[in-house]
Amino acid sequence: MVNSGISQHLVVIGGGMVAQRLVEALRARDDAGRYHVTVFAEEPRAPYDRVGLTRWFEEGPEGIALGDQALWADPHVTLHTDRKIDSIDREAKTVTDRLGHVHAYDELVLATGSSAAMPPIPGNDLPGVFVYRTIDDVAALRGWVEEKRRSYPEGKPVRGAVIGGGLLGLEAAGALTALDAQATVIEFGTHLMGVQVDLGGGQALKRLINGKGIGVRAETATSQLKPHRRTGHVGRLDFADGGRLDVDVVVVATGVRPRDELARAAGLPVGERGGAVVDLSCRTEDPHVWAVGEVACIEGRCIGLVAPGNTMAEVVVDRLLGGLAEFPGADTATKLKLSGVDVASFGDAHARTEDAVEVVWADPVAGVYKKLVLSDDARTLLGGVFVGDAGPYASLRPMLGAELPGDDPSAFLLPEGGGAPNLELPDEANVCSCNNVSAGAIRGAVTQHQCTDVPGVKACTRAGTTCGACLPLVKKLVDTELERAGIEVSTALCEHFDLSRAQLFDAVRVADLHSFSDIVARFGTGTGSRGCDICKPVAASILASLGNGHILSGEQSTLQDTNDHMLANLQKDGTYSVVPRMPGGEVTPEGLITVGQVAKDFGLYTKITGGQRIDMFGARVEQLPDIWRRLVDAGFESGHAYGKSLRTVKSCVGSTWCRYGVQDSVGMAVELELRYRGLRSPHKLKMGVSGCARECAEARGKDVGVIATDKGWNVYVGGNGGQTPRHAKLLAEDLTSEELLRTIDRFLMYYVRTADRLQRTAPWIEEVDGGLDGVREVVMEDSLGICADLDAAMARHVENYEDEWKAVLEDPEKLRRFSSFVNAPKGADPSLAYVEERGQRRPATSEERATGVVIAGPRLEVRA
Amino acid sequence: MTANDVSEVQATGVTWGSDGSAVARWERACFLTDLFPERGAAALFGNVQVALFRLPEDPLDPADGGPVYAVQNLDPFSGAYVMSRGIVGTRAGVPTVAAPVYKQVFSLVTGECLVAADKAPQGDLPPDLRTYEVEIRDGVIHVGLP
Numbered sequence A: 001m002v003n004s005g006i007s008q009h010l011v012v013i014g015g016g017m018v019a020q021r022l023v024e025a026l027r028a029r030d031d032a033g034r035y036h037v038t039v040f041a042e043e044p045r046a047p048y049d050r051v052g053l054t055r056w057f058e059e060g061p062e063g064i065a066l067g068d069q070a071l072w073a074d075p076h077v078t079l080h081t082d083r084k085i086d087s088i089d090r091e092a093k094t095v096t097d098r099l100g101h102v103h104a105y106d107e108l109v110l111a112t113g114s115s116a117a118m119p120p121i122p123g124n125d126l127p128g129v130f131v132y133r134t135i136d137d138v139a140a141l142r143g144w145v146e147e148k149r150r151s152y153p154e155g156k157p158v159r160g161a162v163i164g165g166g167l168l169g170l171e172a173a174g175a176l177t178a179l180d181a182q183a184t185v186i187e188f189g190t191h192l193m194g195v196q197v198d199l200g201g202g203q204a205l206k207r208l209i210n211g212k213g214i215g216v217r218a219e220t221a222t223s224q225l226k227p228h229r230r231t232g233h234v235g236r237l238d239f240a241d242g243g244r245l246d247v248d249v250v251v252v253a254t255g256v257r258p259r260d261e262l263a264r265a266a267g268l269p270v271g272e273r274g275g276a277v278v279d280l281s282c283r284t285e286d287p288h289v290w291a292v293g294e295v296a297c298i299e300g301r302c303i304g305l306v307a308p309g310n311t312m313a314e315v316v317v318d319r320l321l322g323g324l325a326e327f328p329g330a331d332t333a334t335k336l337k338l339s340g341v342d343v344a345s346f347g348d349a350h351a352r353t354e355d356a357v358e359v360v361w362a363d364p365v366a367g368v369y370k371k372l373v374l375s376d377d378a379r380t381l382l383g384g385v386f387v388g389d390a391g392p393y394a395s396l397r398p399m400l401g402a403e404l405p406g407d408d409p410s411a412f413l414l415p416e417g418g419g420a421p422n423l424e425l426p427d428e429a430n431v432c433s434c435n436n437v438s439a440g441a442i443r444g445a446v447t448q449h450q451c452t453d454v455p456g457v458k459a460c461t462r463a464g465t466t467c468g469a470c471l472p473l474v475k476k477l478v479d480t481e482l483e484r485a486g487i488e489v490s491t492a493l494c495e496h497f498d499l500s501r502a503q504l505f506d507a508v509r510v511a512d513l514h515s516f517s518d519i520v521a522r523f524g525t526g527t528g529s530r531g532c533d534i535c536k537p538v539a540a541s542i543l544a545s546l547g548n549g550h551i552l553s554g555e556q557s558t559l560q561d562t563n564d565h566m567l568a569n570l571q572k573d574g575t576y577s578v579v580p581r582m583p584g585g586e587v588t589p590e591g592l593i594t595v596g597q598v599a600k601d602f603g604l605y606t607k608i609t610g611g612q613r614i615d616m617f618g619a620r621v622e623q624l625p626d627i628w629r630r631l632v633d634a635g636f637e638s639g640h641a642y643g644k645s646l647r648t649v650k651s652c653v654g655s656t657w658c659r660y661g662v663q664d665s666v667g668m669a670v671e672l673e674l675r676y677r678g679l680r681s682p683h684k685l686k687m688g689v690s691g692c693a694r695e696c697a698e699a700r701g702k703d704v705g706v707i708a709t710d711k712g713w714n715v716y717v718g719g720n721g722g723q724t725p726r727h728a729k730l731l732a733e734d735l736t737s738e739e740l741l742r743t744i745d746r747f748l749m750y751y752v753r754t755a756d757r758l759q760r761t762a763p764w765i766e767e768v769d770g771g772l773d774g775v776r777e778v779v780m781e782d783s784l785g786i787c788a789d790l791d792a793a794m795a796r797h798v799e800n801y802e803d804e805w806k807a808v809l810e811d812p813e814k815l816r817r818f819s820s821f822v823n824a825p826k827g828a829d830p831s832l833a834y835v836e837e838r839g840q841r842r843p844a845t846s847e848e849r850a851t852g853v854v855i856a857g858p859r860l861e862v863r864a
Numbered sequence B: 001m002t003a004n005d006v007s008e009v010q011a012t013g014v015t016w017g018s019d020g021s022a023v024a025r026w027e028r029a030c031f032l033t034d035l036f037p038e039r040g041a042a043a044l045f046g047n048v049q050v051a052l053f054r055l056p057e058d059p060l061d062p063a064d065g066g067p068v069y070a071v072q073n074l075d076p077f078s079g080a081y082v083m084s085r086g087i088v089g090t091r092a093g094v095p096t097v098a099a100p101v102y103k104q105v106f107s108l109v110t111g112e113c114l115v116a117a118d119k120a121p122q123g124d125l126p127p128d129l130r131t132y133e134v135e136i137r138d139g140v141i142h143v144g145l146p
Ligand SMILES: Cc1cc2nc3c(=O)[nH]c(=O)nc-3n(C[C@H](O)[C@H](O)[C@H](O)COP(=O)(O)OP(=O)(O)OC[C@H]3O[C@@H](n4cnc5c(N)ncnc54)[C@H](O)[C@@H]3O)c2cc1C
Pocket: A013, A014, A015, A016, A017, A018, A019, A040, A041, A042, A043, A050, A051, A052, A053, A054, A083, A084, A085, A086, A111, A112, A113, A114, A132, A133, A134, A168, A171, A259, A262, A292, A293, A294, A295, A303, A304, A305, A306, A307, A309, A335, A337, A467
């Protein structure tokens, strides 16, 4: 460690969530570079979003990356991963790592978090017993479940049990079912989530959990874990009441222990139930040693939530920079993150305050239980419990300790808010507890920082970036604020249409219009308007999606962007590139020879695209028909590289050749590409198919990604590369080929109909009603009753497909469009100039033109 | 007759303008009917490239055939000769063309760049397009060149 001499050395032990926040806050505030910070992390990776740990199963490590990774490249920051600290010498002000290296510090922060508690039950160390705390834990858990499944005959389920029925245990049980294992939750207390929820809520919760196919055994103490006779793996749970349960895997989630071993060994005081004791400035007894996060024992206790930890991190940073911040107390509101089960509680959920009044609304059949805890005059909000419908949670939680408006607090518990007065949150109300963002800060993001949407506000304030529970409220605040600021959240396409693309699509479909003139006349804003470069391509896309013949037929041709008009991709020098379709990336040797010969004869630059096909650049308008005649004769068709439409279905070689493949990925890719070719959509569409979980086709970087499984296909949606890369998220699992096609049909048609102009699938999924879950309900469960219509629309598309280029070549009127000059139809653009590079030609730069090193004009071929 | 026929005449078809002062010579481009309505086409006069646009006819007077505008074919923002391939439209009633490369919008009447789309022209090219006079004589489009 190089110490610059001017800057102080801050050492942080532990690379968890709170450490990350501390470093982030320090770098944001320490402009002068007063500190160099070194983080020692025991885990072999940078800090990640532990709160989102369960997402790892679906999204992998990128899905739970935490904050901007550039933080770790900051010259004032050093991160050592896989580097546990073994001891602290407070006298010498040094720490010693597991390799025996000694590091000096000026200031030391303990951020060692907690470890999962392991109750002293005999057999708790058997193979197959897991805890649920780190990526390594969940990876090992998944590996174990998969291994067990492989060792079993087809159809025999893997049986799991979770010991502990708290927040964490339920999340782990959800993860087990997601891994296709059975799950039974064993709870010692009277009901699930005993810390957060009262008995009534616990009973409603049990019904909901059972509804997810998860078993629950409350009031049950586990007396031992018994090994399986043959394998020696965990095989059975024995309960104190004499009951038993056969298992293949056990997750223990009975709570956490602060990792205060270093503090103890260094002689720092620890709390009664563990944790390094700190004062409200988060300082231990030693003025140069601080503790933050779960390891800190503050106000007499350790807090197992990330939000208070983040607050402590901010307090320490403030203190290090000379401030006087103090820990303001903890917000212990919690929300269960188990999909399909809405549970949340905040404040005094158990009504322990003297004379507190409880207002309960319960619907046992639906498994809904909601309770508000109020002060004795039934006005001030003290806490709440929500099971089965956490809708009111987001807006009520920030009102904790405040007076509720209106006369009847029970109105807040009725479904859909049942006429409850609109809550106008005070500016200081905490909206995002994970990141400590107030309503005022969110309003400010809109009014002062010009954020005009939720993603913008998230980036600006960090609200909603951790557990996501506050997002509905954030969105509401943002919308209200935008409205108030008079910033119309205008969805109007342009001055010619007040409608959004989705609205216009529906309008055109329902009114059964087939020409732009009719669309403008019927839905346009002004008389006599003829549209513009914004609404015309939108109308063109809508007309094409609804099947209105060739895109260059009649009036439709006036709507097309030059790419669609020339059925080729415009390049910077005004020439075009040509991409024949190669479905699934498959091409015959004869096909390749044709492509090569055409490129050679027309002097085109050739390159393999990112989509597994060949692009030929530098074709002039008047050459396009001649080029395409040769390609069409050889059996090629348009690749639609120019369209807002399906580009390619990338594939790996799959089970036909690959040693690992479990399905024929190329065959499927070809089928998909032939099915959806030519489908016009709000933006370009890309797909991919991988033949096994190794994912060589990088399908999850696509709008629709298909990955083969032993049983069929998993389909992921909403991936893209580009400026904001997104990994596609799981839409449905283990589909047959037929189900796969139907699912993609509906997904695409739903997207085509409802997305905004130039909106790709990822942002569309974020904005469409209900997000990904909503999309799943529409396409898998037909929640809107539109699937028959979507299916029919796709069937029409498939039936009416024709190769656009072939149709052009057969029609002299369309061919006439491909003239370079109206008074010299075959004349080459005299401005074109090329130079040779790596054996091919490329456009000359303006310097090359100026200095005259230009090698070839438009007509000259590069090579003889 | 097609555009081809006109271009054959073109070599000898130079007419000198007697009216507009800016016009040094009138060149025949093509027949009005050679242009697709609401799309552009390029015309080449020596080394001068002009983009022609035929707008929709007045519904009250279809015989008129619709106005024709001519602007430079060079797109100042990309440096490529592609203006003829832009989408025509209107902004606040003014007929416009959008550059096909980076989507700037220009008035077809004055050539003024109405929407620069956060871009600057290439080199020291002015952002506005130069316009050319157009006359239609007996169904043939004539462009007035300086
Ligand atoms: C599945 C799950 C779901 C959760 N859900 C929520 C939720 O919804 N809301 C919420 O508020 N909280 C939730 N939590 C709790 C939240 O994750 C923790 O409160 C938070 O991570 C605490 O941060 P921390 O930095 O104090 O500790 P940690 O994130 O645990 O980080 C401590 C790190 O220090 C390392 N370490 C320990 N000792 C040493 C040493 N000697 N040398 C070097 N490194 C060391 C550890 O390996 C660990 O990586 C959840 C936790 C889990 C596991």
